[in-house]
Amino acid sequence: PGRSRRLRTWASSERDRRGEEGERAQEGSGPSNLGNQGNPPAVQITPALQALPRPSPKLELNEALWQVRESAIDKQREADAMMTMRPVTPQEQLLSLLSPTKKVAEPKSKSEDGSPSSPSSPTSPTGVSRGFSRTWAGRGFHARRLQATASSASLSEPAAAPAPLKTIRQLEDGEKIFDLYYWEKVLQQEGDGGKVVVCRPKAQQDENFNFVMKIKSKESLREDLHEEEFVRAQTRLLNFPPHPGVIRLREVLEDETFYYVVMEYKDGNMPPFAVSNVARDILATLCHLHKEGILHRDIKPDNLVMHMQDDPSTGNKMQKVALIDFDHADAEFNPQTAKNLARHCYGTARFNAPEAFLGMYSAATDLYSVGVIVYLLLTGTMPYPADFFEFPDQSPKSPAANRRWMENVVMEMQNHSVDWSHGTFTEIPHSKDFCQRLLAFDTAERFGSATEAMQHPWLK
Known part of the structure; x- marks a missing residue:
């Protein structure tokens, strides 16, 4: 198009110049021009001028089409630029942190031997979780994930090829979800953990x-501002690396309304006569979880x-x-930090440590929950009355009322x-001291770690 425009401009100026020369030639011809004073002077069309290209409707149409095409290309370039600047979804950011190479693999084409191609990269537009990205875009979630330390990634780096x-x-x-799974038995219709089947x-x-499938409502997670931690x-x-104390997840699915957490179902009952073995198993699992940078925050018999x-x-x-149910887990726990300050109180009130009601979590909070379980198995009762943890019915629920309730629970427990007069503590050696160390109100009086708790004489 540019060449055609330059050619037409040159042709127009050339015709004007030839026309002016013709006019001057007519004016200088004398009497022969007098009879044509009322008519415009004729322009002499030379063979060179006739050979010049004339603008045609077809040429102008082509130029218009080129302009439309260039405009479409510019718009596509702007759209591509916006795509590269789109907000990164929580799962993509988490993948980038978990990946040892800090990169997500590019999608591979079909191999030469005809084997299927690998799955699409999570960072591609086809892998975006639309419902979640709309919810958290612009709320500071992406910025906080990008500021995560490199230690979170190193915790999950496998020794072998990833x-x-x-x-x-x-x-x-x-x-x-009904196209993928079938169920008849409902373990829990509703509650903090959602529906369980x-x-x-x-x-x-x-x-x-x-x-077992746990069906968690996205709306309830967003109301509690807990969706970010749940996804993480x-x-x-x-x-997570396999461990005998952790039931592995089969898969986690989501739609616009729910998350579906599918895990292996291990049915059975805890034998009350093997309380020390139960405590040892739980503590061994906590040793592994805490070392890997995870706090469970909801340890209870369920x-x-x-x-x-x-x-x-023996073979x-x-x-x-x-342990199962990591809905309330902190996946970025740092064992070197004394307490992690959370925005909410997680877990189940009757099994929570006192400091958990103030939003402070550490390895000691998980150990306290183990102490409640051991006390319950040994005595058949809970260490604190149930009414300590009941929210007043007459009080409307609000952040301020919830905070007052939690502060009141801490004072009641203190x-x-x-x-400690139950006969079980005299019949089982060292059990009282073990429970007292786990259930100490002051975290400084509890075991320093799950590893230290496992060294107690009662578990030997």
Whole structure:
């Protein structure tokens, strides 16, 4: 188009110049021009002038089409630039932190041997979790994730070649959870943990119900400002190294309304005569979790299951206690920090340490919850009356009322004396001292770590 415009400009100026020369020639011809004074002088059209290109409607149309095409290209470039500047979703940021190379693998094309191509990169537009990104865009979530320290990434770096990281999968358009899983038994209809069902994949060959699914409402998580930590914890657990004390997640799905956390189902009952073994199993699991930078923050009997494990010394099967339900977990716990200050009180009130009601969490808060379980198994009662933890019915729920309730719970616990006169404490050696160390109101009087607690004589 530029060349055509330059050519037309040159042709126009050339015709004007030739015309002016013709006029001057007519004026200088004398009497022969007198008879044509009322008519404009004729322009002599030379062969050179005739050879010049004339602007045509077709040429002007082509120029207009080129301008439209250039405008479309400019708009596409602007759109591409905006795509590169779009907000990064929480899962993409978490993947970038978890990846040892700090990069997410590019999608691979089909291999030469005809094997299927690898999954798309989570950073591609097709892998964006639309519902979640809309919710958190502009709320400072992305900025906080980008400021995470490199220590969070180093905690999950495997010694061997890294396997592809698992992520929370967004259900496809038109795909429903009922298309993937079938359930009949409902363990919990509603509550803080959401709906809980015993299920099996529909693609499974047999009809055994070997999985539990927790259905968590996104709305409730967002009301508590807990969705960020929930996503972080579930993604960590999806890629967590195997450990006999942690039930692994099968997968985590999501749609616009719910998260679906699917884990193995290990049914069974804790034997009350093996309380010390139960305590040892829980503490061994906490040693591993705390070392990996995870606080559970909701240890209670409902989150303990029994499962069979190989005994390396004898080769026989033995029952072990394992932890489940990491909905309230802190996946960025730093063992070097005395207490992590949270914005909310997590966990279950009757099993929470006093400082947890003030939003302070550490390894000692998990140990306190273990102490409540051990006390319950040994005595059949809870160390504190249940009415300490009941929210006043007459008080409207609000942040201020919730804060006053939590402060009142702490004062009630501080003023109450735990009953240590139960006959179990005299029948089981060292059990009283073990429980007192776990249930101490002051964190400084508790065991310094799960490893230290496991060295207690009662667990030997």
